[in-house]
Amino acid sequence: MDNNENVNWDKVNRGKVRYGFALELYKSGGMLKPSEMGKIEGFVDYVMEGVGDDLTVEKTPEESQSPLMSIDKCKEVVETEEEGSKAFVKGMVHMDAEGLKEPDLKRVLDALENGKITMVNLQDSLDRIQKIKDTYKK
DSSP states (O other): OOGGGGOOHHHHHHHHHHHHHHHHHHHTTOOOOHHHHHHHHHHHHHHHHOOOSOTTOOOOHHHHHOOSOOHHHHHHHHHHSOTTSHHHHHHHHHHHHTTOOHHHHHHHHHHHHTTOSOTTTHHHHHHHHHHHHHHHTO
16 A cells, blocks of 8 residues: 555645745744734645636625635635644634624634634634624624
8 A cells, every 4th residue: 555645745735835934934033923823824825726827807895805714715724624723723713703793803813813712712712703793683
């Protein structure tokens, strides 16, 4: 049996790109903080997925200004990342944060970036997000 059959090369390559960005941050005297992880993941996404061939595709104002990952990207992250990883937690939070109003969304994303939302308190955080969204219906 060939060991290459069980290797997820996409994850390996994403790790190499992530390492490159983290190394450059370190070389420039920067410190890798939880708040920087989202930025690095954004760069990794850009490098791995690139820009579409058709640059004339226009996004709606909501899409171009949304700080959230798309639902499809969230699902992909949740399915492919190790449960408990920062990327997994980010995917879950971004998926559930869809529909939050601007001030609430900013608070949630700030908490995520500052490392206040982790796997340990993920379910409580998702429950709070849902409670916030429930208040909109009243």
